[in-house]
Amino acid sequence: MSDASPHAMDDRWRQSHLGRLLGEAMRRFDARVLQLMTASDQVPLALANLAARDKVGAAHIHLTRHLPLAGARLTELARMAGMTKQAMGDLVDQCEAWGLVARQPDPLDARARRIVFTPTGLDWLAAFRAALTQAEAEFRAAVGDDVATVVALGLEAYAR
Numbered sequence: 001m002s003d004a005s006p007h008a009m010d011d012r013w014r015q016s017h018l019g020r021l022l023g024e025a026m027r028r029f030d031a032r033v034l035q036l037m038t039a040s041d042q043v044p045l046a047l048a049n050l051a052a053r054d055k056v057g058a059a060h061i062h063l064t065r066h067l068p069l070a071g072a073r074l075t076e077l078a079r080m081a082g083m084t085k086q087a088m089g090d091l092v093d094q095c096e097a098w099g100l101v102a103r104q105p106d107p108l109d110a111r112a113r114r115i116v117f118t119p120t121g122l123d124w125l126a127a128f129r130a131a132l133t134q135a136e137a138e139f140r141a142a143v144g145d146d147v148a149t150v151v152a153l154g155l156e157a158y159a160r
Helices: 018-038 045-052 058-066 074-081 085-097 119-143 145-159
Strands: 101-106 109-117
Touching: 018 045, 018 058, 018 119, 058 074, 058 085, 058 119, 074 085, 074 109, 085 101, 109 119, 119 145
Parallel strands: none
Antiparallel strands: 101 109
């Protein structure tokens, strides 16, 4: 048992551990991607306005990151994004109302539905790709190519 009282302990570790740094970096990166998307000519004006008013957030980025071009069932999409089926269903409902995605019959199972990008959703996806490319370039410029490469390799190895 330690003699130090909890108040005298150094708790800086809570602000600087790897998990917190990864989370903060991801939030900053996603915020920059959304900011770039609001200024993109590829994003329909109505969606750019929603993003500019903070109506589009990290959850919408999860959908954009994880929905395959061929589409996916809701349960598959939720699993890929690390979300509950209910949360993903709510997100898909919202994105469907915005015209980004549509529900279509699943050719392999008449009872199931597949979530697919609409033409507007594909424009959104193209803007997302361009924003990611720019945000990654900004990251490289901020930390240098060598550090950015090591970070990318380390995160890729860790995520597997």
